[in-house]
Amino acid sequence: MLNITTFLDANACRLSKEVFHCPERNSSYTSKEILSIVSGIGEKLIQIGVQKGDRVLIYLNNSPEYLFSYLAGWRIGAVVVPTNRVYTKFEIGYMIENSGAKVVITDSDGAVFLEEMVRESESDPDFKFKIQNLSAYIPTENEIEKMRNHPVIPPTCVTCEDLCQIQYTSGTTGKQKGAMLTHGNWLAAISNECDVMTFTDADVYLGIYPMGHVGVSWGISALRAGALYIMMERYELEKYLNLIEKHKVTALSGMPPVIHSLAGCPPGTEDRIKTVREIISGGGPLHHEIWKKFHHRYGIPVVNAYGLSETIVIGTGTTIRPPDYAFADRFQSVGHPVCFSEVKIVDETDSSKTLPPGENGEIALRGPAVAKGYFGYPEETKRVFLPDGWFLTGDIGYLDQDFRLCLTDRKKDMIVMSGWKIYPTEVEETLYRCPVVKEIAVFGVVDPHRGEVPVAAVVWASVGKERMDECQTQKNTAELLTFAKEHLAGYKIPRKIMTVDNLPRVNGWKLLRRELRERYSGKM
Incomplete structure (x- = not known):
């Protein structure tokens, strides 16, 4: 058996401190309370008919309920389908139909939105998605608070190969496809992120990534290590800096635009973020000049990571780590593979041809967090998830003379x-x-x-x-x-x-x- 949520049970036994904090609500939770809340939501889902393998779509803003719903779905063996509140009705309709979602976890505003979608699916010829047979569950803030002492339910027995998530790609290259992620994939991702960030229970991690994105994995990894995970519902630079200063944040989530903003902040910002020992960058190329300017101003190592929805960020991927900085003065690499991962560069038109260092080609990854394929897209799965385990990323890059990966572009860009x-x-x-x-x-x-x-x-x-x-x-x-x-x-x-x-x-x-x-x- 391997249910990824069993780390909650272990942490509930050994940790009594707060491990999750939502500043907007001034709400904090211990590991034991999270386990109880996750059990309460899981029980509610079972009561409305969710069984092992059923798809449960989450349609919420960034919130504690979103994180707890993730974990509750996994706990009962369901397959979570995370979405983003900025998606249109056509995007949500497509995801519901494509995934075969049985239940949507949402709030009161989301329920109204879904009711309108159901009506349109019955009457509007331009809205052709089949979404009439949906149940909705609304975990309110008050209900969540009452679940802090809910009896713990046991984790459903699953294997490494059992699905726990369908993660839709960002849609930057057309129709979104749902990457099929397993409990084993998530085990690898959490293990690698804890390793890369050297998380301990003394750390304070500030997370800004949308919970509908695989970047939430950094926050879940912080929880796994027993660190304090502070969640921002919405990123704003001044609020971000205030939280770093107030909570003495040690590990910081970032992205190229955030690092760009920090590099241009007024004098004195150095003191406001002096507790930070490293900052993550991902989701797109971090340009050389921005990285170099940030590094020389703050001296904070950037964990420049490369991964995709299909690999749960660096579950299978590459990264620059603080020890690499003696060799990273070119400020252009996303580093070496993380544990058990492999990377190679192949010819864009013939993936059987591996290219030598210095030559641009398509980046291929192989490792324990590579998805099983795309849900409902067998031909696309066959094209990019190769029989020998290699995944063709669609990204272009090269290996430098030290065999570190450097990104060039998206293949389709x-x-x-x-x-x-x-x-x-x-x-x-x-x-x-x-x-x-x-x-x-x-x-x-x-x-x-x-x-x-x-x-x-x-x-x-x-x-x-x-x-x-x-x-x-x-x-x-x-x-x-x-x-x-x-x-x-x-x-x-x-x-x-x-x-x-x-x-x-x-x-x-x-x-x-x-x-x-x-x-x-x-x-x-």
Whole structure:
């Protein structure tokens, strides 16, 4: 038997301190209380008919109820389907139908939303999802509080190969696909993250990742180690800094935009985050200049991690760790494989061909947290989950001379112009060094003569004005193009520069190049 929630039983026996805190509610929980609450929610799910293997979709905002519902589903052998509150009715409808969800865990607002979806599924020809046979469970804040002393229910007997989660990909490359994750996958992920972060019960971890995302695994790993996991319901920079300072945070979740913001914070911020011993970065490439600026200012090692929904972040993946910093002065690698994981670079058109160090190709991963495949997509599963255990990630990168992995781009984000291959992240990495640039995204748009051409959307650095005028915009554009001509091969230079107020991101962090391509494809 291996039910991943049994770590709760062990911690409830040995720890009496608070291990989970929600600042917005000023609510804290011990390991024993979490185990009781998880048991209470699990019992409620059983009472409404949930059995082992049934899919239970979670449609909540970031909250204690979200975390407890995850664990409750796993506890009773159900398969959790985490979703994000920002998804549209079409996205949620698709996930309900594709996963075959039997129950939705939500709140009162979510229940209204779901009722409207059910009505539309019966009457609207444009909304064709089959979602009529749904039950809803609403774990209110008051109900959760009353469950702190609920009798513990035993974990359902499962194996390493039993599913516990269907994790939908972010949708950055089209229709979302549900990665089938198992109890064994999660065991590997938690073990590797505890190892990478060297979590102990003396640590304080501040988590900002959406709970519908596999980044929640860092928080669950902190719980496993008995650390104090502080959950932010919604990321805001000043609130983030206040929490670090107030709770003396030692391990910090971050992402490239957060690290970028910290690098540009006012003098004195160093003192506010002086207790932090390391910060996680993931979800997208951390550009060289931003990483280097952050490191030289704060001296806090960045755990620059590489993984995917299909691998539960670094359950099978790579990372830079603090001991690597003696060798990481190039500030461009996501490191070596974590325990029991393997990485190689293969030819983009022939995955049987392994490429040597220094050569760009598709990144392939193999290890204990690789998903079983995509739920309901046998052909796509066969294409990327190979029989010998390798998973083709769709990301482009290379191994450097020290066999550390360096990311270049998403395979589908690569631009091919007249036969030339252009990697947007490489171009962005260079153009970030231009002083007029605050943020930049490079992407390809269709060109009738060249197939595709690179263009850029830019958020300009502040010039002391609330809104930049046309004259200043033209001046900045000219300066950026001059800089590009000096530092990039001619075919890599963006053919057009668009000024934007902000870049589209999933949950404010993962860049949506697809949205930019769609927005500007007809404006060239």
